[in-house]
Every structure is written in C-alpha cells, then in structure tokens.
Amino acid sequence: MDVELAEVRDFLSQNEPFDALPPAVLDDLPKRLVAKYYRRGTAVVSLGERNRYLYVLRSGAVDIVDAQGALVERTDPGGSFGVSSVLSGDASLYTLRAIEDSLCLLMPSEVFHSLMGAHPAFADFFLRRQAGRLRHAVEAVHHEESGSAILRTRASDIVKRAPITIEPTRTIREAAQLMTERRVSALLVTEPVAGASEGRLVGILTDRDLRSKVIAGALPIDDPVSTVMTPDPVTIAPDTLAFEVLVLMARRGWHHLPVVESGRLVGMVTSGDLMRLEQANPSYLVGEVEKQTTLEGLGACSHRIPRVVSHAVAQDATAEDVSRVVTAIIDALTRKLIEFAEADLGAAPVPYCWVALGSQGRLESGLQSDQDNAIIIDDRATDEQVAWFAGLASRVVDGLEACGFERCPGDMMASNPQWRVRRATWGSYFAKWMNAPEPDALLNAQTFFDMRPVHGEVRLFETLQGAVVARAPQATRFQAYLAKQAQRFEPPIGFFRDFVLADSGEHANTLDIKAGGIAPIVQIARLLTLSKGGSELNTHGRLKSAAVAGALSEEKAADLADAFEFINYVRLRHQVRQLKDGESPDNHVPPATLSSFERRHLREAFTIIRSMQKALAFVHRTDVTS
Numbered sequence: 001m002d003v004e005l006a007e008v009r010d011f012l013s014q015n016e017p018f019d020a021l022p023p024a025v026l027d028d029l030p031k032r033l034v035a036k037y038y039r040r041g042t043a044v045v046s047l048g049e050r051n052r053y054l055y056v057l058r059s060g061a062v063d064i065v066d067a068q069g070a071l072v073e074r075t076d077p078g079g080s081f082g083v084s085s086v087l088s089g090d091a092s093l094y095t096l097r098a099i100e101d102s103l104c105l106l107m108p109s110e111v112f113h114s115l116m117g118a119h120p121a122f123a124d125f126f127l128r129r130q131a132g133r134l135r136h137a138v139e140a141v142h143h144e145e146s147g148s149a150i151l152r153t154r155a156s157d158i159v160k161r162a163p164i165t166i167e168p169t170r171t172i173r174e175a176a177q178l179m180t181e182r183r184v185s186a187l188l189v190t191e192p193v194a195g196a197s198e199g200r201l202v203g204i205l206t207d208r209d210l211r212s213k214v215i216a217g218a219l220p221i222d223d224p225v226s227t228v229m230t231p232d233p234v235t236i237a238p239d240t241l242a243f244e245v246l247v248l249m250a251r252r253g254w255h256h257l258p259v260v261e262s263g264r265l266v267g268m269v270t271s272g273d274l275m276r277l278e279q280a281n282p283s284y285l286v287g288e289v290e291k292q293t294t295l296e297g298l299g300a301c302s303h304r305i306p307r308v309v310s311h312a313v314a315q316d317a318t319a320e321d322v323s324r325v326v327t328a329i330i331d332a333l334t335r336k337l338i339e340f341a342e343a344d345l346g347a348a349p350v351p352y353c354w355v356a357l358g359s360q361g362r363l364e365s366g367l368q369s370d371q372d373n374a375i376i377i378d379d380r381a382t383d384e385q386v387a388w389f390a391g392l393a394s395r396v397v398d399g400l401e402a403c404g405f406e407r408c409p410g411d412m413m414a415s416n417p418q419w420r421v422r423r424a425t426w427g428s429y430f431a432k433w434m435n436a437p438e439p440d441a442l443l444n445a446q447t448f449f450d451m452r453p454v455h456g457e458v459r460l461f462e463t464l465q466g467a468v469v470a471r472a473p474q475a476t477r478f479q480a481y482l483a484k485q486a487q488r489f490e491p492p493i494g495f496f497r498d499f500v501l502a503d504s505g506e507h508a509n510t511l512d513i514k515a516g517g518i519a520p521i522v523q524i525a526r527l528l529t530l531s532k533g534g535s536e537l538n539t540h541g542r543l544k545s546a547a548v549a550g551a552l553s554e555e556k557a558a559d560l561a562d563a564f565e566f567i568n569y570v571r572l573r574h575q576v577r578q579l580k581d582g583e584s585p586d587n588h589v590p591p592a593t594l595s596s597f598e599r600r601h602l603r604e605a606f607t608i609i610r611s612m613q614k615a616l617a618f619v620h621r622t623d624v625t626s
Helices: 003-013 023-032 083-088 109-118 120-140 172-182 207-215 242-252 271-275 281-291 295-302 305-314 319-345 383-402 423-435 439-448 458-474 476-488 513-531 539-549 554-580 596-620
Strands: 034-038 043-045 053-059 062-065 071-075 095-098 102-108 186-191 200-206 256-261 264-270 352-356 373-377 420-422 452-456
Touching (some): 003 023, 023 109, 083 596, 109 120, 172 186, 172 207, 186 264, 200 207, 200 256, 242 256, 242 271, 242 281, 242 319, 264 271, 281 295, 281 319, 305 319, 319 383, 319 452, 319 554, 352 458, 373 423, 420 423, 423 458, 439 476, 439 513, 458 476, 458 513, 476 513, 513 539, 513 554, 539 554, 554 596
Parallel strands (some): 373 420
Antiparallel strands (some): 043 095, 053 102, 062 071, 062 095, 186 200, 256 264, 352 452
16 A cells, blocks of 8 residues: 555545545545645535545545525535535535635545445444435425414413412412512412422412402401412413413303423413414314314314315424424314214213324314324222213214315224223223233234324323323333334335335325334334333324433434424325315326425435334344244
C-alpha cells in the first residue's frame, strides 16, 4: 500500500463507522475512494440534484441545509454526509455546501451499498443517522404557525398559574374572600399530608356551589368548606388535548377541571380558558352530537367526520391529534346511543362498563375504523340481568352501523354474547390468552389488550386492567408470541430499499401502508408496554412509557414514534385525496401519488421498523417459538 493510501486508511480507522470494519476490508477501501477538493461556498450537492456518493470529510466543514434554508447538520472532519440521497437514489432534499475550503473522500454508491449489506455495524450507524432525519421530516410537515389551537394545545399549555387551594376545614366565608381576592371562580380543596409539602386534592368549590348551596340553600357562611364542596372531583392529565377537555366539559356541564400529574396537583383548566382558544370544527361537531335526540340526527353528525378530518389535515394538525379528534367524536356518538338505549330499556339492572377496543381503545381511530367494543358486567349480576345487556348491545351496535361504522368482521362487538360478560369471566379470558397462547389468543391480543372505558362504572375496567397488567410481565411465552406476530407485519421495502408493492388483486401496485407500517409499530409498542407491566393504551404513550421502564432506549422510542407519526401522516394525506376524488378512503397508497419527500422518509420509517423487529426477534428468540 502506497503512502497516500495508507494515510487514508489510518484516517478512516480513526472515525466511525469505518473503525468497525474488518482490517482486510479497511485495507482495500482507500483505493475505491476518490479525493476531491471543494472551495469555500461551493455546493457539493445541490437541492434536487441526484447524488451517487457518500462523502467523508477529510478536512474543512460542510453544512447540510434544507429547502427552507434551515441548517439541518454541520459536518466536521471525520464525519460523513450525503447519506440520505445515496441510500434512496432520489434527488437530494438538501443542499450540501462547503463553508470552508474542504477535502472530501467520495465513496461510490455501489461500494457504499456493498458495505451496508455485508457489515451490520456499519449499516446500523447510518440507519440511526437517518432516524434523526426522519424526526426533522416529521417536524417539517407540521408548521406551528398553522392549524387549530384546539387541536394542538394540551392542558399543561393552558394552566398559567399555580393552583389556588384551601383546606376543607376552613369556613365558607374564608373561601369566598379568597376567591374574591384572587379573582378566581373556583378553589381546589386540599387536605394536608404528613411529611409532604403539598396537600392531597379532596374536592373543588366553585362560584356555582356558593350560589346554589350557600345562598339559595341559606347555609351558614361559617360552616366548613367540606359541607358544600364537590368531593373527589374528576381530574385530567397534563397531556390531555384541549379538545378532549372541551368534550368532557360539554358532556358533563362542568366549567372547571383540576390538572393532576402522578398525584401532584398542577393547576386547573376552566371553560373560559378553552373559549379563548380557536373554536375549531371538531368541537362544534361534538357539541352537535350532545344535542341530538334521534338516531337520524346522530347519523347526520357522523357523516361530517370526513370534512372534519380534511379540515384538520389542511391545517397541518398532527396525525396523532386528528386520530384523537375522530376517537372523541366516536366516543360521543357511542355514549349518546347508550343514552337512547337506556331511555327505551330502562336503567341497567347492575353496574357495567362499556369499553372501546382496538384503534378506538388506543385513541387512534381513523376514517376506515370499524366497530370494536365490549361490555364488562358487575360480578353480582344474575343470568337474567346479564341477558338484559343483549338489548343494550344490539341497539348501540346497530346505531353505530347506521352512523357509518361497519361491524367488526371478526364479530368483536358487544352484540356477541362472548364479549358482554361478568368482570370475573373477563379475567379468565385474559388469563387463558396469556397462559396458553394460541392463534385465537394472538388475534384477541391485538384487540382486547387495547381496552378503554367509554361509559359506565370505570371501576370494573380498572380492576380488570390492574389484574392483566400485573400478570403480563411474567407471561414470557405470550410475549414471545406477540413478538413473532409483530414480525409478520413486514415493512414494504426490499433489499435495495425499493418499495415492495402488492402484485395482484384490487390493490395491485400499491403500498399497504397500514399492514406494512402502522400495524407493526402498534404491535411493538403493545408488547413493550405489557412486558414491563405498563397500562398505557395509546401507541405514542406506550413508546414513552416503555422507554421510561427500560424496555428500549429513549432514542429508539423516539425513532419509532416519529416513524408512526410520519406513516400516519402520509396515510391521512392519501385518504383526504381520495375523499376529494369521491372515493372511499383506504390504506393502499399508489407510489406515484407520493412526493419524493414522502418516498424518501417512508423508506427511512420502514427501515426503523425492520431494525426494531430484528431486535425483538433476538430478545424473544422468535426463531425457536413454535
């Protein structure tokens, strides 16, 4: 090896990921590279230009700038750039510009792809780099200055002041004086906790309580606050969407909701806070649902959902927020149908909880969602009382179908007697699914492990969920089957990162973006959460909690969350285009309708999924799972 090639070899051996290559490969590599000099200010690769090289910076500095002129990354000596375009073969979405006189080593694409295929550590380095670019892409498709505030804002964003509290033993007079001094319409009632700096929330006192209970009721104003407060108020988490808060307030007729995080009182959201936000279409639609008195009226409301989604997507709302909006509307429709049914049948004979399953349970409903629901009945119910719920289920399921939500093809609905049973029977179902996993158990896991209460006695759901969550970490064989199931959803990319399209049938030459992208991430997030005894249901929430519990790194959790958001975003865009063309929305995307930006980052998202699937196969030994 001559002196110049030896210097290049030594330089490469000191920098990632070349230092991980076998010595013989590293010895051979320098003669396959080309050295090229770029003067300061020169474009190494221009926006829209096709690139055939991976660039390794020997000296100088190179900036990577996006189409809006924003700096994405700065490369220093030893760093590599041009990865995205040489991987995809598409036109560059960035300008790569030398900001100093720079010397680069150019690696032809065929050499780069050969190294990627032969050396996993080398490939993993660059695929992790691409995950960071996907995060940039997710941010790029959502512009903060556009969109509806009601779709973007969380409860934590609305809370602007520390909670104003009073102890339950203080007098009503003192409470009224405090409300006047602090110019608030409600106080949070807290009682001291030994050894804690903050009290425990035990009630809420509003100006309405003062009017209706004290003044109208002629109560002595020196009575304690505990006599007129509303005890054990419903609370919301800081990450609850303002839209969801609005729905809850509208349904219950409330004007104040305490915000609590992990038992700590954060503050309070009021109806006035929400009215200061934009009044977007979804909030009006839920309000309309609450007003309806007939099934026909509910049907008219549900038929407006596609317009709501189209409007939200046009405003660049995130795919996650749009899904939660659609779910909130379906929840409202369900509760109204239950109200109609109980008006006909009379009150339920025993406590029960109507639960949503699948995508609705995960707060991820879309334009194509069908019905998945069930009923948990109190264990004290007699057989005759259990039979009463057949009428309730029939009316609600028929009503949802009339509103445009198709019946579940697998009959996972409350109208099926198997899925409206006592709490103890539900417990035995889950125990059997986890202890003796079979094909049916895996199918059920995709639906019933995403259970969420919609109406009724929430305690029934909570005790069931608590038992399931406690059992799941020990069900290692069940986890292995879930991991294997997650691998069956193959991302639609081939060896050379080309898209793999359906080759026959109605959807020939299209990408099944749900089966190949959304479903595997949902499966992975569910498995990781259950394996650590987590109770989260939403996929984004599950990935976050799995990272906190140590089931995967924060970086990998963020990568999967970005991939999930971007794939869902592309699906929403596709479905809105179909609605405009008068077509029924589906999950089958023709590649010709994708922009180069979408193509490029879909490949990156699919690559992230495939990498995680391989990791799960190793951890759970799915190669030996029968």
